[in-house]
Amino acid sequence: MTDPGFDRLRTRGGTTSRAAPLRVDPQGRQSLYSVSGQPPAPGALTISCSSCRERSVVTPRQLVLLALPSLHLPFVRRGHPSWMRCPACDRRTWVKVVLTL
Ligand SMILES: [Zn+2]
Numbered sequence: 001m002t003d004p005g006f007d008r009l010r011t012r013g014g015t016t017s018r019a020a021p022l023r024v025d026p027q028g029r030q031s032l033y034s035v036s037g038q039p040p041a042p043g044a045l046t047i048s049c050s051s052c053r054e055r056s057v058v059t060p061r062q063l064v065l066l067a068l069p070s071l072h073l074p075f076v077r078r079g080h081p082s083w084m085r086c087p088a089c090d091r092r093t094w095v096k097v098v099l100t101l
Helices: 003-035 060-066
Strands: 045-049 055-058 082-085 092-099
Touching: 045 060, 055 060
Parallel strands: none
Antiparallel strands: 045 055, 045 092, 082 092
């Protein structure tokens, strides 16, 4: 008489407590970390490189050094309008400079 009742309670509790955290956790955290590996500080300059796909955070002084010489064609090159040295792959290539506020 009491056996079937216990069986039902066990299977129910086991499945719900296992399934819930597995679904919610990994996706939420992974998407957070992949978008911003290291969140740049306010006022930081980020260089997105078109050839190595790397994002480098530089100081305004570093940017001036990297941008000598440089070209800026915002109307011709929409994705990466600036031609200058990339600090990640050390090549002169098309990059996008973003100022984080
Ligand atoms: Zn690069």
